[in-house]
Amino acid sequence: MKLNGSEIIVRCLLEQGVDTVFGYPGGAILNVYDALYKNSDKIRHILTSHEQGAAHAADGYARASGRVGVCMATSGPGATNLVTGIATAYMDSVPVVAITCNVTLPLLGKDSFQEVDIAGITMPVTKHGFIVKNIEELAPTIRKAFRIATTGRPGPVLVDVTKDVTGAVCEFTEESPETLLEEKKAAEAGTGKYSQEDIDLAISMIENAKRPFLYVGGGAVISGSWKEVRRLDELLDAPVCDTLMGKGVFDGHDRHYTGMIGMHGTKASNYGLQKADLVIALGTRFSDRQTGNTKEFAKNARILQIDVDEAEINKNVKVDLALVGDLKEILTKINAGLTKTSHELWMSEIRDLKENYPLQYDHTRLTCPMVIEALDKVTKGKAIVTTDVGQHQMWAAQYYTYSEPRTFLTSGGLGTMGYGLGACIGAKTARPDKICVNIAGDGCFRMNLIELATASRYNIPIIEIVINNQVLGMVRQWQTLYYGKRYSATILTDKTDYCKTAEGLGCKAIRISKPSEVEDALKEAIAAGGPVVIECVIDEDDKVFPMVSPGASIDEAFDEKDLEEK
Helix, strand or coil: CEEEHHHHHHHHHHHCCCCEEEEECCHHHHHHHHHHHHCCCCCEEEECCCHHHHHHHHHHHHHHHCCCEEEEECCCHHHHCCHHHHHHHHHCCCCEEEEEEECCHHHCCCCCCCCCCHHHHCHHHCCEEEEECCHHHHHHHHHHHHHHHHCCCCCCEEEEEEHHHHHCEEECCCCCHHHHHHHHHHHHCCCCECCHHHHHHHHHHHHHCCCEEEEECHHHHHCCCHHHHHHHHHHHCCCEEECHHHCCCCCCCCCCEEEECCCCCCHHHHHHHHHCCEEEEECCCCCHHHHECCCCCCCCCEEEEEECCHHHCCCCCCCCEEEECCHHHHHHHHHHHCCCCCCHHHHHHHHHHHHHCCCCCCCCCCCHHHHHHHHHHHHCCCCEEEECCCHHHHHHHHHCCCCCCCCEECCCCCCCCCHHHHHHHHHHHHCCCCCEEEEEEHHHHHHHCCHHHHHHHCCCCCEEEEEECCECHHHHHHHHHHCCCCCCCCECCCCCCHHHHHHHCCCEEEEECCHHHHHHHHHHHHHCCCCEEEEEECCCCCCCCCECCCCCEHHHCECHHHHHHC
């Protein structure tokens, strides 16, 4: 059948099972939006308030569902407004396909109105970028984009299409999902770089360890290997820590769980891992925020690393054995060869660490940890929690107990302020059965609060918790500890009323300042049936502890009590 380029784009999205697109129209992409209008019964388009919101929503959709998130924007500033969201997805290995349209082919390279080389701009922050100048190449390119986004280590792919291609006509042959799946499997074939000998070596390392420690990263979420990770620990009887991106892979209620590791990880995780004789690193790239001083990291241990991306092997931390390939596949083979063991003395030592160094906060006044613990209680730990970046992000990682993967969505690699609200909208769209809550600081909330208008326009029942301390909290914490309390450009005391702003954008608003108000506010928000903002007024000098100073070893973690003793 003969179709124009815009119709081909929509048909290819339908082939891939896409049911939702987030975007913002403009002149160059008008033909595509006309095709979306004609297919609105098949693909839901959510008009965000800003293109960055569309990119973050597509990212949140992908993280919450495990499917590809799709966003669209027009040429020039529409496309460049996607860049921060694309970079966020790239740093956290999120499968997103961003479709932009450019000026017509004769106008390319002439500094035409709203022309920009978006493929060139995004090259460092995408797995691949395409610019389609020929209608015959359009369908194969869209299909290839989805395959690249989801094969191996996932990530964002950009497809830029000239406007004349969206209006041109050519023959289109539909491909079945089965055919597309076979192509994806063929692309994935042979990506694993390990042998049976490597599996046997890994099993031997694990079985000979006296003090093994599981170190779980975001790759365990992406690969869908949470059952295999839990089975490994069941066989091994070892403590388990996770990175910011690995939350929910291992059940936070389990006795083996020690909490997050790293700069704001628990002392039990940081001290415990440094005592291990074997660290089993599962889908993690050893980010600096987790390892601290890499020369001191796991200095008493051998390290076994399993990751799909060969580039991550020995990049930040030298390891003793690496298996490159799909984590789920590799763990299945390792688990099949393991004999169930017990490490009673080691687990007793870990239990002592957990009892001696619990997370603590002031219960006499309203704090962010108090709000998050109440949220955990009210939602029974079953909500999808998105965050922005800063103190509230760390508290959300520390005090909410995650028991399922894909329930903690945050910008870990890029640290994008303003990420959470769009991501929460995307997550709720992907998982309407889940309570979806974004936790933001007042500084982050300012970045993209206009997306409240998106939530109210579609009556998307998300909860936005704004932790208002009237400062840029994490930056102020560093200024307090390392810059002699010189609070340069971090004080936000002004006349902004967040509740009135939320109400003006069509949302219900609740302000709380006392511990007694927390649970009632959360229950009211959950029952509201629409978007709700809860502003929580806390002290400007609340700090996230434990903390590891930059460049220090993770077993040099300190808290408020340690500072007082000094």
